[in-house]
Amino acid sequence: MDWAPAQRILQQMSPVGESDLIPLLQNLQDTYGYLPAEVLTEVSRQTGIPTSRMYGVITFYAQFSMKPRGRHTIRCCRGTACHVRGGQSVADAVGRVLGIADGETTQDGRFTFETVACLGTCFLAPVMMVDNDYFGLLRPEKVNSILDAYP
């Protein structure tokens, strides 16, 4: 784990106290792409901010993640409208194509795959999003070509 970027952040923000925790985590996540546990443990050692406190904040806010995230995020809807119109088979297809399960990230760091409650575009059900793009009225066989557009 490359410790230098975290060291730089700590220097820039010094002195770091508990009230700086959220901006500190944001900076770390921007730099590393996620919040690696080893980095946080060392940051805790240096700043005295307990890891328990960090973990409480990280798990409270959806913006933080302790797992590496892919360059692109796929969100498949499992809301009621999508469900009755075959949403599950779309999600299954994504999983099959990428070889990962809900909540995981591909080995090559390209995609993170999540399912969510309702994407708010039920009239297009079944729906999925890749980053900020919506894809509606889906069928499982369309998944492959959609994903191809995201290198």
Add this chain to the structure above:
Amino acid sequence: MADQVLLTIDERRVTVAAGSTILEAALGAGIDIPHLCHDPRLVPTGACRLCIVEVEGERGLQTSCSRQAANGMIVRTNTPAVRALRRTALSLLLSEHRITCTTCDKDGDCLLQDYAYEYQADESLFPNVSPRPGQPNYTTGNAAIEYDPSKCVRCQRCVRFCSEVQMAEALTLRGRGTQVEVTTGFDVELNNSTCELCGGCVNTCPTSALYDRPAKGLGRRRDLVKVRTTCSYCGVGCQMDLNVNRKLNRVVRVTSEPGCLPNDGNLCVKGKYATDFISDRERLTKPLLRVDGSFREVSWDEAIQAVAKGLTALRDQYGPDAIAFQSCSRCPNEENYLMQKLARMAGRTNNIDQCATTCHAPTVAGLASSFGSGAMTNSIAEIKNVQTLFLIGANPTDAHPIVGLEMKKARRKGARLIVCDPRETWMASRADIHIKHRPGTDNMLINAMMNHLVATGRFDRRFVAERCEDFDAFRANLEAYPLDLAARVCGVDADLIRKAAEWYAEGTPSSIFYTLGITEHTCGTENVQNLANLAMLCGQIGKESSGVNPLRGQNNVQGSCDMGAMPAHVSGYQKVADPAVQQKFLAAWGLPLPTNRGGRITDFIEQAGAGVLKGLYCMGEDLIRSEPNSTKVAEHLSKLQFLVCQDIFMTETAKLAHVVLPAACFAEKDGTFTNTERRVQRIRKAVEPPGEARPDWQILCDVATAMGYPMSYAHPGEIWDEMARLSPSLAGISYERIDKVGLSWPCPSKDHPGTQFLHKGSFPRGKGLFHVIRHRPPAEEPDKDYPLILSTGRTLYNYNVGNMTLKSPAISQKQSQNFVEMHQEDAARLGIQDGDMVRVVTRRGAVTVAARVACKVNPGALWMPFHFAETSTNLLTNDAFDNITRTAEYKCCAAAIQKP
């Protein structure tokens, strides 16, 4: 009155201290308001909303736990609106809770159950969304604590306790909404987190979400009785409740009540989780007699006769110096009193001692010579109001954890913290000033501090002039200790020493705390006297929250000294040599007090080796494991013609004995312990002793009687009363008076309230005596062959020789192996990695243990605990002794590290 407010609660007029909450006011007046997330030790959060009340003239309902009471307030706690809302809130809580009262350990002792019943909450009002049980979480593999999120009501008491009181910061809440669970940082297993296993989270949890894993299935509230007693480990003397299942004759778990003195419901890992030894299968259950080299089980009668015959014969043949009696600081006062009475009356000898010699004898001797009385000057409750804490050679968060909590309180209130310690302890790493001096240079350091204060006129001239004597010689001696010399010898920055001295002198008030880092040296008594010098010089003594505070190590080491289990004193520190004392005891006991000088434990061992001492009656202590240079101790003891060991386990020493007597432990008898703040507190019988084991006081009576000096008491209370009649400083204390809360001596009469702090206005010896103290190096200094300095000490998780604590799975899971701490520079030079096995070698022995490589100790220094039987650290330690009290230099000896 300005510091009181008057309000009306449910039509009743209630007066409370200003700053109290409505809830506190109501509870104090006996008006019960439901409160699930409230704990008086914690900052209120208003999380559960059950404590809502109506305040007249205000809109909506208020949470009474977080709302301050104000003058003229009119509060209604039980209106239909309030009740309805509470019912809804409870129904919601039930929907997040897996309701399994039939199989729940907390059944009958659960706030949620009580309130749900009282308000007839409706568990079907909302769909149940409790998490699935049985998922792995941070406690899954833990032997002490079990967390079940499906029972958790998210009141956060556990998280807040861990952060606010224990300051361990192990716990947090993970997630949001209904998914919230308690966990550790990054979900690591509890024992890999910063958790200290205090069990406070379990004790405060209002449901069974957190529970003591060893207690699961061993009884619900209705199966258990709570027996209030005093912890049998350290000198803090925590009050705790043994939860006993009488059907199983077993202590199932330990709890404590917020509000009790001195621990306010808090415990450390030992009080909370180290009671498994009571019902351990290795307990001694039958008297044993050595016949042809091996032990045979015999009747009590036969054993007692053997003991009496053995000791009497040696006494009659060789005189009073041929036999010795080793009393025990772990045993109650009553038994210590009887042991010294037995020694003096039946044994006719002053050869009586206990393990204070191993630890705090220099305190008793040193402070007595400076002030006229050798005990902790202030109470534990005063610690939180100290403004400058001066710790030297003390590691309270490990060795006296509840005192540690009080110091944490003082810190939260803004106290300055100065720590002088060769090792980076919890307190040291959070101190404002950490003086990491070389082991054995305490007097150099203290003298330099005082030199600086005198030179710059920063001392209390008035106190010195009015309350002390012999200042001039003392002052002249200081001139040889300038700051820069001390900086060199101690290996610390002169500025740190200067600042520490100034802060200590100007604190309003300052208080000194020390333990064995000061006493366990060849200059132990001088170290203590020098701390007394420092306190007198600055006038930091004889006031509230200010004084010289030795933290006593063992549960009853204060008491065993108070009881006269020492060669030169009978109970209440009355001198054996004093003719008036001799007369009084002749009248009371019927025989004259013996006149021989008597010796200390360390003398006993040497004299056994020299063939002078022929018989030893040893109650409780495992000499071989506790005294320095174990190999030599064993050699010496095996020369005894007659050795009696009275213990709860077969110890290394007992293996050499001719008679072994099985004793009852603290949970199996009545009596009193005296804690470090001189507070006499009750212990109470909770379970029956195993097999034929008997309380020590009964055994002592039988032995004395068989030796021709009849002793008999119906109950330990009678022993106490006899002792109190004969001991002026304890005369006012009786079992009745300390039934609920203990009393601190001096307590000379039945109407005396006990003494919170000592030396107000004058010292017992009249004026405080300044001593001229010179720096003397340790007996053994590092050299070419043994280039490192080894210190030994205690850890939080274990206690002394470990034979009690290590019987608990919760503790052995956390810490069961010996280790040596070393600095990373030394490790790098020797090619040693963290976790490697290394041989620690001294002139006396060698043990192989795991290396802990970090920066906790300085380069050149080593540190080891002494709790572990297989790799006993006392094989290494030096049997060099304090010149006055014969306490051994456990804190420094020369050592080397080798790769095995």
